[in-house]
Amino acid sequence: MSETTTRLRAVHGDITTLAVDAIVNAANSSLLGGGGVDGAIHRAAGPELIAVCRGLGGCESGEARITPGFRLPARFVIHAVGPIWRGGVHAEQELLASCYRRSLQLAFEYGLRSIAFPAISTGVYAFPRERAAPIAIGTVRSCCAGNPTLREVVFCCFSRDDFALYRSLLSAPGASSTLSS
Ligand code: APR
Numbered sequence: 001m002s003e004t005t006t007r008l009r010a011v012h013g014d015i016t017t018l019a020v021d022a023i024v025n026a027a028n029s030s031l032l033g034g035g036g037v038d039g040a041i042h043r044a045a046g047p048e049l050i051a052v053c054r055g056l057g058g059c060e061s062g063e064a065r066i067t068p069g070f071r072l073p074a075r076f077v078i079h080a081v082g083p084i085w086r087g088g089v090h091a092e093q094e095l096l097a098s099c100y101r102r103s104l105q106l107a108f109e110y111g112l113r114s115i116a117f118p119a120i121s122t123g124v125y126a127f128p129r130e131r132a133a134p135i136a137i138g139t140v141r142s143c144c145a146g147n148p149t150l151r152e153v154v155f156c157c158f159s160r161d162d163f164a165l166y167r168s169l170l171s172a173p174g175a176s177s178t179l180s181s
Pocket of ligand 1: 013014015026027028035037038040082118119121123124125126157
């Protein structure tokens with residue numbers, strides 16, 4: 001049985017600087033850009049990105065689409081549309097988990113070896129960060145078990161608070177990031 005080691009780690013910084021196979025964008029359903037990390041990624045990728053996104057026809061919440069990274073160090077951008085937090089009684093948790101799951105499925109389909117996620121939905125979309133982080137980590141862990149290609153998942157934290165939260169969750173007892181297939 002081949003051993004698949006998927007390393008999960010947190011970094012503090014700007015996702016547009018990461019030279020990974022794919023960075024994930026916290027997009028909106030139009031896929032036509034916005035503020036926050038969406039704005040940063042479009043600025044760094046250059047105008048070709050919006051031109052390609054115009055042809056995608058949008059994306060519903062919980063889903064993801066992949067495009068080239070253009071001028072970014074990352075080869076690809078995976079645009080995931082997170083849920084808007086409305087009190088936690090509109091399947092927000094399931095939709096957030098779906099963003100991570102669908103992004104990873106695209107990474108597997110494309111045979112990617114590394115991927116970086118921002119803290120999807122925890123900015124403008126107001127998903128409480130302390131609820132979002134365990135969903136993010138738990139979904140990534142369960143999806144990566146047994147995958148043949150993905151070697152590294154980076155949780156790119158823009159704020160110090162997020163970085164401290166992800167590091168504590170990733171270093172919790174039993175939080176082995178080595179998975180065997
Ligand atoms: N690198 C990494 N993370 C970043 C960056 C960056 N350059 N810029 C912002 N972030 C972080 C925020 O601090 C937050 O933790 O990304 C997380 C998600 O925040 P938002 O970008 O506001 O995304 P979200 O909450 O999912 O809201 C999406 O905002 O920008 C619009 O078009 C976007 O309508 C969509 C909505």
